[in-house]
Structure formats: structure tokens, C-alpha cells
Amino acid sequence: MTTGARHWRPHLAAERKVTHLVDARTLLDPRVLLVTGKGGVGKSTAAAALAIASVRTGRRTCLVEVEGRQTMRALFNTEPWDFDEREVRQDLFGLSIDPEASLAEYLAMFYGARRLSRLVVNSTAVEFATTAAPGIKDVLLIGKVKEMERRRDPDGRFVYDMIVVDAPPTGRILNFLRAPEATTELVRVGPIREQAQSLIDLLLDPNRLRLQLVTLLEEMPVAETAESAQALTELGVQLNPIIANRVLRPQADAATMKVLADGIAADTLQTVLAGSGFDDPASAHALRHLGEQHLRRLGLQDEMRAALHEGVDVPVFELPYLATRSFAENEVSLLADVISAAVS
């Protein structure tokens, strides 16, 4: 039925050229990526895509979820993720860290008796600890990541080459990153105090860990990204190139876009489509509207791209908006293709 395809083939968004290619080869350089951004911009999606792209470069990778929302489980269509790292795809491990489990493991590590500590933890100890010193929860999460980053197999190799963390959103990320330091202020002695220092070392080492900001080319996310980029830099953490997600691409080449911009009259459309079944006035109206809307969105996006480049001095790497019927592992894998192309 699509025999006419030899004339003209609808090009899917993902197949379109990446027009704003930046030097993104460094995207997968660090060993730990903390992915953050304003709520809903695609942090989890980007984290999953980065992890898949990392696996493809031959790295054993762990994708870590920290807020227990089971986003990854839905994305990969697997069993729920939990505190046990499990291989969800070849060389891709999945883990969902929750503070209770981290605390239990932590106690077990220092004091043995895992069963006992679980019991204690399930009582009000966590509530106590996290209420009395709210940063402790975050310290435990970062602590778990550090443990994984340092972990070696029997022949001395790091167990994970890459750890991608679907981290808290930008609204919370500063407190999250400051937690170890805040803890050294509140907690003056003891194991947590000692550990906090080693976490600060991890956070500030650009070869080991970087922050991955994700944004949309829309007003509020861009403003929040610019603010966060500055604050994070001041904090001393290294930023990865920023990912702009859901970027709309021009639907066609420049010449055709020009024709669209000039506008096609409704009756012209009806004539062109005569006999196709789509020459009704309502269709002509709808098509004109779609064209105008597409151009307007691209225009707005250009403004926002300019604002983003003005607001941050980090390269921006764009992932396309996927206008697909569904959004699941397959789509994430398409986004990973774009990342793979950029890093190779």
C-alpha cells in the first residue's frame, strides 16, 4: 500500500540528521553521571538512554533509580527494581536505591547482623535519623553510589565501568549534593562523618563524577537550567554537556520549509489533494493549522535555544522529540542511537 514510497518517504524524526551537533564525545567520559533537571523534562528517559549508549561502548553499566518511583521498571517492562542489582539487559544492571535499604546495608557493613539492622531500620530509626538530620538520607544514597563506583571484582577490575543515576530534580539537587558537607557540620564524629568526607571527594572529582543536566527548549526549564548550571558550577561539580530533550526538528529541508512558511492557501491544498480523499475543506484547514503550529513551535524553540546558549557556557546536546505511537524501551533505544552517534 505504500508503493509510492519511491517518490517520497516520510522520514521519521529519529532518522533525521542531528542539526545541532556539538562536540559531545565527552558525554560518556566520567564513571558516574548524576542526571538531573526540572520535573518532567525527561531525566529518567535521558538516564536510560545514556546507560544504553554506555553499554554499547562495551561498558558494564548500572542504571540507578533513587526516588523509588519505579519509572525504569515501567520503561524496560521488567519486574520491579529493588535494592539488589540485577542484570536487566546484557551488561546493563538496574538498581532502585531507597534510604531504608541503604541504611540497613550500611549498618550491616559496619556492625554486621543484617537481619537485626533491618529490624531496627524498619522501626523508627530511619525516620529518626532522617528527621534529625535530613541530609543523612542523601548521604546514604550517595554513599551507595560511591560503594558501587569503588567496587572491584576478584581480579581487581572495577565492577562497573559506568553508573548512571536518575538523580533528584534540580529543585532538590543542590541540597542533595550539599548533604555530605552539611553532615560533616552536624555530625562531628563517627562513621558517617568519615564517610561524608570521602563522598565530597567523589562529588568534586571531574574524572569520576559529573552532573548531567537535562532540559527542554521551553521557557521555564531553560531558566531553571541556567540557574542550576551556575549554582552547580559554584559548588565545584563538573557539568557534562547539557542535554536538551524533546527537540522538534524541521519536518523538511529548508526549501520546503520556506514553502510552508509562505503558506499554502486552503483551496490550493484542496486542489493538490483532489481525489485523494483529503480534499475536504476541514482537512485543508487542519493541515494549514498544523503547518503554522509547526513553524511557530520551531520559532519559539529557536528563541529558547538562544536563551539557553546565553545562559550557560556548557555545550548543549539535543535529543529529538519522538512522535511515536508509544514511548517505551524502543524509543529510549532510538535516543541512545543519537547519543552513540555523538560519542563515536
Place this chain on the structure above:
Amino acid sequence: MSDANGGGAVVSGLVQARSRSLDDVVARRHVIVCTGAGGVGKTTTAAALAIEAARRGRRTIVLTIDPARRLAQSLGLSRLDTAPRPVPGVDGLDAMMLDMKRTFDEIVERHATSPDRVQRILDNRFYQQLSASLAGTQEYMAMEKLYDLDQTGRYDCIVIDTPPTRNALDFLDAPKRLTDFLEGRFLKMFLSPGIAAGRFATRAVGVGTGLFMRAASRVTGAVVLDDLAEFFQSFEGMYEGFKQRAQAVYHLLQRPDSAFVVVSSPEPPSLREASYFLRRLARDGMPTAGVVVNRVTVAPGGHVGAAPTAELMEAAAALNPDDDIERATAVLLELAIEARAIVGRQQQAIEAAFHGLTPPRLVEVPLAGGDVHDVDGLRWIADHLTGATAA
């Protein structure tokens, strides 16, 4: 396709929800709380509902939390100002920016027994951490402000926005959490095991208090106990007032002339959060008015919107790529195909999220051409919310 196997009742529940708009809510409810995940359009929805309520002659105020800069300007607000201000060009509408930290300080000022105490609390490092990080505190502060405004009796309709949070449910628990916390349950447990032993033992059978204490102090190391102790001492005597007020706020929210509007984007993560929130509101006996799915993609009209996708593809393929107009027309057809794919994905996500739940109303607001940041843009949103324009 999903209604083929016995999903009839569920679907008709949603169909019914879709047939009702927020028109009567704007016309009659006294308190309207807009809630949902971050970035979905809570602030926008709150402002639009408020403009519409004012248009109907109701004395209205909207409390906003983190408006986009240009929206704040349109509402006549600046970041530094937290007093109610008239919205330029909209009769009968005030807007107010909420500063959560400031609200918490005000509560301390109101309930503390002496000015000296107020200062001690505000200066306490622990208080500073707490007001920023105890889960639900920020949300709760918004509700406190709501209560204040209600008490003034100056408004027929109070529309309130909620902060973007990790967990949109936190604020329902916040009053309890706060009072629990301020009553020093944890502290008492920590400082005087004897007192807490009874309560604790019933909670964690088989684990002695001493053991708990040892574990807790191992975890915290030596939390600066002076700060903590001082903090709780300063709060002594405030608990009762605080608790009563928290109760009053809760009851205000539960009143039948209050309304919770759950805002969501048409993407699965925020829809999931919305459905979770609906359940939670029901559990707490809160008056849920309905769901707003914001920024939906609208199906194209005409045959382009109705015919099978394959026919659109065929029509596109049949056009001559060497002719400018025909090639451009093919691109428009391709845009239609994409729009329809997105509509399909969004509608499926909406059905899946609310499967088995029957929100009283379900309203869709289309994705606007650009940002919504002025009164005209808000009126456009309001028309969709009240059914004056169908999505």
C-alpha cells in the same frame, strides 16, 4: 480496542467525567486547590481558574508559588512582594506570591510564647534545615496561608497553587508529621529512653530500646545535641496552638465547597502520579473536583483526522516530490500523521492511568502555540477548563 473486552463500565465512567467541565466548580466552590507533578501547568491552571471566577463577579484571589517570570509580571507580582496585589486589567482579582519560608517564620511568630523565643527559633540552625527539608512542610505552609486568607472573609473564591514536589501527597500528611516532629517524639526517644520505651516496644517487637538507641546514635554519630535540644525547648508550649490550627486547615480542605483539581500532563509519569493522587484524596475524604490533562495534542479535523493512517501515507506518497507545493503538502500530511500518533499515545495513557478510577470531571486543555503568560492566554486556558471551547 481496549473497550472490546468488558471495559465498558470503566470507559463510560471516563466518558461521563469527560462530559463535565470545571464550569460549576469555578462558579461555586470557595477554595480550589490545584495540585499535581511539577511543570504540568498547576500555576497556569490556578491563574486561569481565578481569572474566570473573577470574571463571574466573585471576589477572588490566586496564591501562586513559582510562576514563570512573565506570568508573574502579567499578574502584577514581583518575587520580593508577598502581599495580595490587584491583577492589572482584571476586576475583582487579587494575586499573591507565596514564600514558604516566610510563612513558616510567621507561624513561629504567631505561636511562640515570647519575642525572645521567636528569635531563638528563627536563629536555630536546626529550624533552618527543618523549614526547608521536612517532607511536606512547604506544601503545608501553602495551606496555612490559605487558611489565613479564608479567615479574612474578603474572598468568595480562593485559588491555590501547590509547590512542585517529589511527592504530591506529602502535604496531606504534613500537619501530622509536623506536630509529631514538634512534639519531640523522636527527641524524647533519643534523650530519655525510659519515656519512649513503652511506645517503642509496641512498635518494634523484640528489639529493645537500648538497642535502638545504640543503632540510632551510630547512624547519626553525634548529632549536635545542643542545637536539637534548644530547638525543642524553644518550641515548648507551641504544640497545642499548632496542632489546633493544623486541624482547622484540614477541615477547611475537607469542606464540600472546597475543590481539589489534579493537574497532569498527558505523559505516563505525571498521569501515574495524578491517579495515585486521586486515590489518596479519596482516602482522606477530600473533595476531588476532577482532573485537568494539560498540554494535550488535539487530533486534526476533517478526513485527515479520521481516515486510517495508511491512507494518509498513501496520499503523501502519491504527491510529486519535484513540485514545491506538492512536496510541502506531503510534509503537512506527515505532520498530521505524527499528530495523530501523539494523540493516540496520549489518549491511551489517559485511559490507562484512570482505568478503574472515576474522577468526577476530566478536562483536556490543548498545548498552546507558545508559552501562556498573559491574561489573554489565561482566558484561552480558562475557556477550555470551563467547556466554553471544547478541546
